[in-house]
Amino acid sequence: MHISSQFDSGNIRIIKADSPEDIVLAINPDNQSEFYQWFHFRLFGDAYESHHIKITDLAKSAYPDGWQDYDVLASYDRQSWFRVSSEFDGDTLSFEFTPEQPSVYFAYFIPYSYERHLDLIADAQMFLDCEHKLLGQTLDGRDMSMLVIGQPGEGKKNIWITARQHPGETMAQWCAEGLLYRLLDEEDGLSRKLLNDAVFYIIPNMNPDGAARGHLRTNAVGTNLNREWAAPSAEKSPEVLYVLNAMDEIGVDMYLDLHGDEALPYNFVAGSEGIPAYSPRLKDLEDTFKQTLLAVTPEFQDEYGYPKDKPGEANLSVASNAVGQRFECLAYTFEMPFKDNDDLPDPVFGWSTQRCQQLGEDLLVAIRAVLPKLR
């Protein structure tokens, strides 16, 4: 039996792995950080033998509530990921698995590797409507890439979309991928309509270092990027600095920041009702966006979510608040589940890459609804 994590976004620490009946593991914290929650490892063992796996010390993980009612993801072929029934006792996540093949991967959510990210950027730039902009380099020397879709022009709105500030929230990039490819589809009427009136600036991976390193929440030096938007720095958060500079140069008429939520089993938005610039206009935009998305897909709901900020009490270091405030624009944090959408539970796959992608496609319908009202 062998457990390994020496690959893109791998993260596990072996406490004990002598017997398949008693495998005990722990998760390494992000570099220079105390956050930990993301895991990704491979078990090589005997097919058709029962394996009892425990991931321990989770009471101190970033989101202990995330483990409640959470089922681990597993894959034999690294393409199809299914859920394995798991239990949480407040500190330890336990699951039993009898693999059908000697080698099986486990992860907190479906991984999205840097190789796949580079393939995405490289493929997207081949489309006529898409241009690849290199914003700069990360602290580990990886690319900060932005895809610009549509032709800038007089009166066109600038729509910004960022994903994966928190690198372990891979659903954000799966969702961005779905949105992106619909936008690039030259026979999709919705996309053609949108590109008549708007230009999209998409950063599919805000945190490639954290992603490759197997982090949950921070970049190479332990910075939580989504607390850096008030004052990003080249030393701690160049990723944010690049994007904010580009936003200042180009302008922002609407902003979506894609995330995953560890605890809540729903898709939902967090608005900017707490920013000083909040106004009836912004509220109307938020409502239009939400009402449209509710009509488009049963995967979205507006009942469960974060408590709303009181007026003026928003944390302005958070991306959507900072951008909403700075550009007085519609700005949403969009949250997807690690677990499942409890309104449409799927015991086999849970919240999946295909559902992320479809949600990305559906987001474009809601964007169209607000587009005529932007500024």
Place this chain on the structure above:
Amino acid sequence: MHISSQFDSGNIRIIKADSPEDIVLAINPDNQSEFYQWFHFRLFGDAYESHHIKITDLAKSAYPDGWQDYDVLASYDRQSWFRVSSEFDGDTLSFEFTPEQPSVYFAYFIPYSYERHLDLIADAQMFLDCEHKLLGQTLDGRDMSMLVIGQPGEGKKNIWITARQHPGETMAQWCAEGLLYRLLDEEDGLSRKLLNDAVFYIIPNMNPDGAARGHLRTNAVGTNLNREWAAPSAEKSPEVLYVLNAMDEIGVDMYLDLHGDEALPYNFVAGSEGIPAYSPRLKDLEDTFKQTLLAVTPEFQDEYGYPKDKPGEANLSVASNAVGQRFECLAYTFEMPFKDNDDLPDPVFGWSTQRCQQLGEDLLVAIRAVLPKLR
């Protein structure tokens, strides 16, 4: 040079074809009928030589207005169909084409063969959620097939969708195909939600004989099926008889009848405001359906369409009127263009199979919107 139409849905008559500079053609009327408008033929000639083609005698075709601003469809590989700029003088449609390959197909709209239809039925039945029902045989001995998607159950709504009563309106089957495959997609949240609450009865081709024979509007014996719903007969319109009997047996809570319109360059619906059973409830259902579809896709609009029937003056031999009246349910004739959607014109492809399919997928969103209000 050779022109042929000896294949599925082929239809052309050669008046003159001695020189590529002066090719004169005409369209055969449907069998036992005076309707004609559908054409489908193959030109075999010299690549890189200019061909001047005229289709004549169109003043007496079924929809002379259909030729105004219409561009012929052409394909080398029978997969990708593009538009060829055409002109209409009131009786003759003329176009010039310099093929890049010796062999090129032309058609009124993108063909959907009986072989493809059989493949569709055979493939769909493999899905767990789908059952193939054979309703009976046509007059030429082909199958009348219905696909039932979802598990019938207490309180579930019955949604009926028919396509291609008029066999030359192939866009109806392309659209039905898009709707069908989204419904069969087990990871599509919208479809899962719909199948929790409803069962779909889809007849993707109401008129396989007319389709294979290269008809525009009628079945094997010249019957316009969409005028038979008041009193279908085994002799003239068994296709309608089978479906109406099945509707009586199962019940109908909503009905969409998919069509193509020769003249109008838009997608639109024709409602049942003229049926005796029309009511505020039906009007509300119609409005909800339309408002949702308007929000979902810019391919749909509600400005251009047919003149509305006066109260009580609906033609009850037309499918959507007959079904709306008989079952007091939401019933729409849905029309797609042969030309293009002038709100989003595409000079290269015009209204295309991919757009038909996407519209089929989007129809499901509008169906979800009305579903809780049905009965």
Place this chain on the structure above:
Amino acid sequence: MHISSQFDSGNIRIIKADSPEDIVLAINPDNQSEFYQWFHFRLFGDAYESHHIKITDLAKSAYPDGWQDYDVLASYDRQSWFRVSSEFDGDTLSFEFTPEQPSVYFAYFIPYSYERHLDLIADAQMFLDCEHKLLGQTLDGRDMSMLVIGQPGEGKKNIWITARQHPGETMAQWCAEGLLYRLLDEEDGLSRKLLNDAVFYIIPNMNPDGAARGHLRTNAVGTNLNREWAAPSAEKSPEVLYVLNAMDEIGVDMYLDLHGDEALPYNFVAGSEGIPAYSPRLKDLEDTFKQTLLAVTPEFQDEYGYPKDKPGEANLSVASNAVGQRFECLAYTFEMPFKDNDDLPDPVFGWSTQRCQQLGEDLLVAIRAVLPKLR
């Protein structure tokens, strides 16, 4: 329960079909002919119910030996065809089948429809190295199409390949398809080498009328084309006339005529040892071809086959003999099984489309071996 054959290459006659336990069928002879052996029909019945099917009156079929050890082919989705264990008593073929879907197709071999044939021609012509030539029209008005692969030039050899003179031998067209696409593959070194030195003239379907009509052996008017090569006529065998004229015009350096054999469970060749022009040179070419093919694939063998003609006693109305004699060239009838290759039996699929295609690819290796020796 319903049995139908109203589709491309459909052929069955219902004797009795009242009960799934006693279905009795027969095969219609080819039009204006006494040959019968090809069948293709669809059963619509109750899933999970046992169906007992008998095909009767086979003692008088074209090849009674063909039914011995033969297993019927079945398909739910018209893509994947599998074998159903069958028994033959000298006159009746019997099989039991419990379908998992209500609708299932049965056929003598995997069908290759005229629609697919037209797709093949249309797709192939898009390749730079391929040109579509229309040789003429069949008696039913279908196309006689030839694909020319490679650029004619000084010193290049002319290789001719025909398939499916006998329309029920669909394996011939599946094989031709495999050979064709390898030849069109611009990164395949073997194909590039071949096209440096040779031009290929491929007629993938010699008998489209018989194919569409569901014939075993003859064309629209009951002519066995493979007995027409001594004196083809526009009235009875225009298909042969066109090809022979084209051969005369272009020249032939090698010829393969692809067939299926009803009885023998092997792939084998039938040479032209009985033609007057037979010579040590031709024998050497035959031997080189066979030895190479034996080395390339275990699907080929040279132990079982037809009895060899005595010198000078060949039937010169048969294509390979006629062409071998007329052009003093290597000319082979290549036979594939309806049953299986007993050297590598596959009880699930038997001889299959993929194996046909692979054999087509492998034939090119044997052609390369003889190429330097041709004339």
Place this chain on the structure above:
Amino acid sequence: MHISSQFDSGNIRIIKADSPEDIVLAINPDNQSEFYQWFHFRLFGDAYESHHIKITDLAKSAYPDGWQDYDVLASYDRQSWFRVSSEFDGDTLSFEFTPEQPSVYFAYFIPYSYERHLDLIADAQMFLDCEHKLLGQTLDGRDMSMLVIGQPGEGKKNIWITARQHPGETMAQWCAEGLLYRLLDEEDGLSRKLLNDAVFYIIPNMNPDGAARGHLRTNAVGTNLNREWAAPSAEKSPEVLYVLNAMDEIGVDMYLDLHGDEALPYNFVAGSEGIPAYSPRLKDLEDTFKQTLLAVTPEFQDEYGYPKDKPGEANLSVASNAVGQRFECLAYTFEMPFKDNDDLPDPVFGWSTQRCQQLGEDLLVAIRAVLPKLR
């Protein structure tokens, strides 16, 4: 303008990159080694602007002859790689390139990433006929994976195939992939025949550390694995140790070690004529293998290659010699070009992944030819 290599198998050093007209680069030597030749980097610049790139200091590279007549590989989408005309002056390789997209990758040969390798292993193990064996961990903690294809059994021969001891020779893994998937194809008659009589032990990547690090020739600590087979050690060459131990345990009846040759523009084999155990039997096996491969594909030749070892003078630290000697079996080093096969030159792609894969498929034909003669 920006040049980066911070990704799997990236390797470049920037000397000067201020102006697109004067980009000067160098290649980093393998870790703890003086070998260098592999490069892989991405240029981000202005589309449609001419870029002049020099790779310098190549007189001291591992194979200076490799740059003569070599054309650099480039790709926009990381899938399709094409050649860019390049010149070598004895020390510097120069090429001009005007990209059509802002971002373009350059490499010595088409990269094969560790992510793709893991996908290959994970996908292959899903086939019934294939089992994944984990041999151990590399010095960097990556997997040494072996795929066993076929069911071991009495009298079955053991065929071993290793690829990419030299990690920059990615063609070896592309070739192994082609061979592997043909072997796993359950409808391929050749593969079925082979698996009746033999079991294949395939190590598709002997050196995953060197591969991920962007090395040409050595592992993580600078060891040339193909000089370790006389006395592999856990400290310097665990990769070889694992495989040799597995060979001892299982036995070897035939061995192919797949490589790329930097200088020679041909595919060729290097035999074991210099080992003490060389015998007429081994010579006959070599000849049979070569003669068959010559007949199967024009991509192989036996005219150009390495000088033959004199009897008894073989270097027994080289894999194929060591294994040939130890197991007295047919053992070949198989070399593919970095440049092209000059017998079939392709100026657009040169030697490509598809040609590697086809060669892998064709190797199986030659293996079949020797199989009955093994021991």
